[in-house]
Amino acid sequence: MNTIPNRQVICETLLELAKDDRDIMVLASDSRGSAAMAPFANTYPEQFVEVGIAEQNIVGMSAGLAHSGKKPFVTSPACFLSMRSIEQVKVDVAYSHTNVKLIGISGGVSYGALGMSHHSVQDIAVARAIPGLAIVLPADRHETKKMTEALVNYEGGVYVRIGRNAVEDVYDSADYHFEIGKAVTLKQGSDLTIIATGETVRVALDAAELLAGEGVSCRVLNMHTIKPLDEAAIIAAARETGRIITVEEHSIYGGLGAAVAEVVTQNAPVPMKIIGIPDEPAIAGKTSEVFSHYGITGDNLKAVALELTKK
Amino acid sequence: MDITELKIKAAQIRMDLMTIIHRAKTGHTGGSLSNTDILTALYYEIMKVDPAQPKLADRDRFVASKGHSVESLWCILADKGFFPKEELETYSQFGTRLIGHPNNKVPGIEMNTGALGHGLPISVGMALAAKRDGRPYRVFCLMGDGEQAEGSNWEAAMAGAHYKLDNLTGIIDRNRLQISGSTEEVMGLEPLEDKWAAFGWNVVSIDGNDMEALVNVFREAPAAPGKPTLVMANTVKGKGVSFAENVPAWHHHVPSDEQLALAHSELTAYIGQLQQEGMVAEQ
Numbered sequence: 099m100n101t102i103p104n105r106q107v108i109c110e111t112l113l114e115l116a117k118d119d120r121d122i123m124v125l126a127s128d129s130r131g132s133a134a135m136a137p138f139a140n141t142y143p144e145q146f147v148e149v150g151i152a153e154q155n156i157v158g159m160s161a162g163l164a165h166s167g168k169k170p171f172v173t174s175p176a177c178f179l180s181m182r183s184i185e186q187v188k189v190d191v192a193y194s195h196t197n198v199k200l201i202g203i204s205g206g207v208s209y210g211a212l213g214m215s216h217h218s219v220q221d222i223a224v225a226r227a228i229p230g231l232a233i234v235l236p237a238d239r240h241e242t243k244k245m246t247e248a249l250v251n252y253e254g255g256v257y258v259r260i261g262r263n264a265v266e267d268v269y270d271s272a273d274y275h276f277e278i279g280k281a282v283t284l285k286q287g288s289d290l291t292i293i294a295t296g297e298t299v300r301v302a303l304d305a306a307e308l309l310a311g312e313g314v315s316c317r318v319l320n321m322h323t324i325k326p327l328d329e330a331a332i333i334a335a336a337r338e339t340g341r342i343i344t345v346e347e348h349s350i351y352g353g354l355g356a357a358v359a360e361v362v363t364q365n366a367p368v369p370m371k372i373i374g375i376p377d378e379p380a381i382a383g384k385t386s387e388v389f390s391h392y393g394i395t396g397d398n399l400k401a402v403a404l405e406l407t408k409k
Numbered sequence: 410m411d412i413t414e415l416k417i418k419a420a421q422i423r424m425d426l427m428t429i430i431h432r433a434k435t436g437h438t439g440g441s442l443s444n445t446d447i448l449t450a451l452y453y454e455i456m457k458v459d460p461a462q463p464k465l466a467d468r469d470r471f472v473a474s475k476g477h478s479v480e481s482l483w484c485i486l487a488d489k490g491f492f493p494k495e496e497l498e499t500y501s502q503f504g505t506r507l508i509g510h511p512n513n514k515v516p517g518i519e520m521n522t523g524a525l526g527h528g529l530p531i532s533v534g535m536a537l538a539a540k541r542d543g544r545p546y547r548v549f550c551l552m553g554d555g556e557q558a559e560g561s562n563w564e565a566a567m568a569g570a571h572y573k574l575d576n577l578t579g580i581i582d583r584n585r586l587q588i589s590g591s592t593e594e595v596m597g598l599e600p601l602e603d604k605w606a607a608f609g610w611n612v613v614s615i616d617g618n619d620m621e622a623l624v625n626v627f628r629e630a631p632a633a634p635g636k637p638t639l640v641m642a643n644t645v646k647g648k649g650v651s652f653a654e655n656v657p658a659w660h661h662h663v664p665s666d667e668q669l670a671l672a673h674s675e676l677t678a679y680i681g682q683l684q685q686e687g688m689v690a691e692q
């Protein structure tokens with residue numbers, strides 16, 4: 099069982115890369131501990147900026163740094179970074195084409211019983227509506243490492259969302275092809291496709307295994323990039339498997355499911371189910387408790403898939 | 410309540426909040442302990458609130474802008490009878506309404522807070538409504554000092570002075586620590602009192618763990634006609650629990666079984682001492 103949270107992987111990868119790249123900068127809003135960025139702050143104090151509890155300022159300052167040739171990584175809780183700072187993200191980052199990487203930490207419902215103010219399940223919807231902003235949700239620690247390396251070389255604004263706790267591995271190692279905007283087929287299948295993003299990819303794989311036991315052949319797509327969206331992979335899945343389920347740690351409004359549905363209905367209409375957090379403040383509890391309450395589990399996905407594939 | 414009774418009450422609330430954080434294995438210990446005296450003075454001596462009628466039109470309003478320190482508030486609301494005391498056992502558990510931040514599904518909570526920098530703008534709105542409607546209620550807003558880095562506070566500070574809201578009292582829990590360490594190292598605030606004064610507020614600085622000083626400063630209303638008041642409550646983060654005092658990690662550290670026992674014995678000893686002094690004073 100993996101015990102290294104993705105935020106720690108980002109810090110370790112940036113520590114490596116910053117050795118040879120003095121333009122990489124990390125910014126924190128009284129969040130260096132929660133972002134696991136204290137080692138970076140201690141090792142490269144000249145490449146670290148503390149802005150205090152000020153999420154609008156952290157994005158504005160980063161845009162200024164980026165404008166001056168720096169490669170800022172903003173690390174701040176996903177809930178505040180995606181909503182509190184959204185106007186700065188829209189105007190100072192996306193519209194002004196500044197090279198700012200926004201790392202939303204402790205996203206989804208991973209803040210548990212801290213409630214709706216701390217949950218980040220509208221962030222994909224909000225970020226998707228901003229032209230020019232890429233959105234990435236890595237599935238595990240290996241993908242997080244690959245993604246961080248790719249981000250340093252990606253020119254432009256990116257919003258990344260990761261959770262708080264360590265997640266089970268999806269990949270055996272970081273030895274595979276990762277490209278922003280390109281979905282990864284984790285399992286081939288012909289009866290239906292489950293498309294997942296971030297930490298729910300693991301849940302999709304669990305469901306696919308359970309379905310195999312029932313004789314149902316399930317394709318699994320890891321849609322780590324929500325924008326730019328890999329439309330070709332979605333259209334192929336619709337044409338070749340005829341049914342699609344999406345699963346995400348996000349509101350059922352405006353997230354992965356909505357994005358996939360837009361592509362499916364306009365290109366290759368097939369039956370679809372969208373699994374996520376309903377339109378309510380998520381129930382209090384640990385991630386696993388919240389997930390099972392809302393059916394973000396292998397068992398429930400299996401049941402939904404069997405219903406969908408019933409002839 | 411007299412001052413000794415209030416001090417005893419605050420110590421009991423501290424014991425209760427350590428207990429619920431220990432049970433839930435989560436919570437914001439340091440900031441809850443630092444503001445327990447402020448909340449005790451407000452809820453047991455100053456504010457006109459009625460657990461039997463939590464929505465009474467002319468009740469005084471309290472807004473916990475530093476919503477993460479909700480544990481002292483849950484314990485006080487339970488003790489006052491806004492909800493059954495047994496419900497404290499559900500704090501932070503699956504499906505609870507006593508989550509880790511104020512939640513206005515619970516009687517006694519006015520507004521949902523938790524994202525910092527929201528409380529003062531809300532409080533300015535409440536105080537402005539009282540003025541426009543000619544109602545006598547007062548509004549109290551508790552902020553953190555680290556929270557002062559959010560610009561929204563200063564927008565609200567301007568508005569509070571502009572609208573001459575002398576029915577509004579802002580309180581800063583000036584414990585000089587936030588998550589990453591000292592406020593002056595993370596994002597310097599000083600001279601903080603001068604800043605509030607420059608924004609047009611009546612600023613009063615006190616020892617925010619001194620019950621008598623708290624009661625005195627909150628009693629006067631309006632303290633300065635035509636001006637909102639800002640109480641700079643100089644406190645100790647982790648106050649009342651020796652090993653948590655002034656230790657940044659106790660921002661959201663959870664007590665072990667031994668630490669809970671130690672905290673309880675320290676607070677029990679303190680209550681015993683207060684009771685002795687109280688008896689001497691009565692003779």
Ligand SMILES: Cc1ncc(C[n+]2csc(CCOP(=O)(O)OP(=O)(O)O)c2C)c(N)n1
Binds near residue numbers: 175477553
């Ligand atoms: C908008 C926002 N940003 C960040 C946080 C995360 N956070 C919770 S408590 C805290 C530190 C608060 O420090 P301070 O205001 O000094 O409160 P205290 O020390 O009294 O607990 C932070 C950064 C938050 N709740 N809201």
